Amino acid sequence: MSTDAVNEVVIIGSGPAGLTAAIYSARANLNPIIVEGEPSSNSDQPGGQLMLTTEVENFPGFPEGILGPELMTRMKDQAIKFGAKFITSKVTKVKLTDKIKRIWLSDENETELLAHSVIISTGAKSIMLNVENESRLLGYGVSTCATCDGFFFRNKNIAVVGGGDSALEEAIFLTKFADKVTIIHRRDAFRASKIMQQRALSNEKIDVLWNTEIRAFNGENSLNSVTLFNNLLNKEYEFDLDGAFVAIGHSPNTEIFQNQVLMDENGYIITNNGTKTNLEGVFACGDVQDHMYKQAITAAGSGCAAAIDTEKWLNNNIS
16 A cells, blocks of 8 residues: 655664654654564664663663663654654665655555655664574673673673674683683684784683584573583583673675665675665664674764754755
């Protein structure tokens, strides 16, 4: 079912970037429509990855910390206060190459939204191990962000899973807090750059378990051990841990935009001159175009920029 009205802006995604874009575009009287996603256990649900996070202590303005879901609820309420309208649905298909953008939704009517401009803020999801109890203990000892959660593991025994630059960088960072950091890597050599390997292997707080995989995370209310499997010795055993950081990469939620919006080799949307994509009237913000920082505050900042860029574009191109 197609709606005849052409919206000034449709925002796809409702994490920190999308909600900040919603607040700014609503205050600019652009009457934004936000397609926020559908409830699920994944990072592309309404509110994004912060809906899967417990305590957030590094978002400015909350010196005592704030729960991730509460922060997202407050941001959504603020957007609604200024007139933003939310649709709880997923986007199944888009056509962004025409002057009037078309967005199809997953509701039972297969609603089609029309828009002069689109802000893409669908985020990126952490690649997970998909082993027993991983999703249940996410936020309760299992984490995907050392910068976000490292502080909670002072004087603890923790592990980092992975063998690339990001994993080794996180392991080195976590030595600022933990007593011991164990890198768990399924191969017998790291993929990371030589300099990162040298830094990690020379750090007295870091140990490495080679040829080893996690089979399960264990604990009732919080992580207390992992089940490991050494694929060289064909041996399974328990390993006590207070925390584990999964650092095997991220995957941007950009599948539906392929062959329309320009992306890099890893699927991140390429932006230039602020938040502009290669398509007129299409902007991108947050983790969907940020493969470096991946923080709530940087996502929010880029959401602000996207709203301002969109407003300027609409003023110059739509009478």
